[in-house]
Amino acid sequence: TRVLGDVVFENVDFGYTEGKIVLHDVALYAKPGQKIAFVGSTGAGKTTITNLINRFYPIMDGKIRYDGININKIHKSDLRQSLGIVLQDTHLFTGTVAENIRYGKLDATDEEVIKAAKLANADGFIQHLPEGYNSILTGDGGSLSQGQRQLLAIARAAIANPPVLILDEATSSIDTRTEAIVQQGMDRLMEGRTVFVIAHRLSTVKNSDVIMVLEQGRIIEKGSHNDLIMQKGKYYQLYTG
Ligand code: GTP
Numbered sequence: 001t002r003v004l005g006d007v008v009f010e011n012v013d014f015g016y017t018e019g020k021i022v023l024h025d026v027a028l029y030a031k032p033g034q035k036i037a038f039v040g041s042t043g044a045g046k047t048t049i050t051n052l053i054n055r056f057y058p059i060m061d062g063k064i065r066y067d068g069i070n071i072n073k074i075h076k077s078d079l080r081q082s083l084g085i086v087l088q089d090t091h092l093f094t095g096t097v098a099e100n101i102r103y104g105k106l107d108a109t110d111e112e113v114i115k116a117a118k119l120a121n122a123d124g125f126i127q128h129l130p131e132g133y134n135s136i137l138t139g140d141g142g143s144l145s146q147g148q149r150q151l152l153a154i155a156r157a158a159i160a161n162p163p164v165l166i167l168d169e170a171t172s173s174i175d176t177r178t179e180a181i182v183q184q185g186m187d188r189l190m191e192g193r194t195v196f197v198i199a200h201r202l203s204t205v206k207n208s209d210v211i212m213v214l215e216q217g218r219i220i221e222k223g224s225h226n227d228l229i230m231q232k233g234k235y236y237q238l239y240t241g
């Protein structure tokens, strides 16, 4: 059974180690197709929340539900199939470009690989590689630019067609033209999915349905960009620099 992408946190407390609570009383409601952005300074707990959405760790108190079902009751393989992840630095392995994309869905056909690459805006640069989709990537994709690696990561996530997506946006700068290409691929990937994004780009934050501002493991503000600007709180401070 695939989840639809309704994700709820109720009063979640969590710590990596006994006696040190890292998330305090976190509440979160994501409806299918919504974009939720996490912002906040380093160590605030952004990555930790996404770790819990993935069920990488058990929570100490509270509830996490997918479509109303307790996350602990969902079969591991169902959870894995429901979640796509695009991290700042995607791991590419030694193998062909097609194999690296197919990693997101091992039984994908060549047509599916190409379709995912097109959605991700990766098809263009792949066509220009000496062997196209059969070009071998070595040493963690070292022969590709950072932007190209990101496009492959988007293709890899797209091919699995997950209802829920976790994105950790890259902080490092790529040139504006590449960024526009990556952004367009990312926008297409996000379309119709519930997306949790650790947001660094202002464009992403502004366009999210809900922005959650974290500070020392607590959600101190949440709302749309306009709501939070009007509140003139922490988000307003971050935004106006
Ligand atoms: P940045 O990625 O730096 O922007 O921070 P973040 O908001 O993602 O913070 P994160 O969720 O990684 O960390 C929240 C708190 O949990 C911090 O106090 C970290 O030191 C702590 N923490 C994060 N990961 C681990 C871990 O694997 N083990 C332990 N023991 N603590 C961790």
Ligand code: MG
Binding pocket: 046, 047, 048
């Ligand atoms: Mg982090």
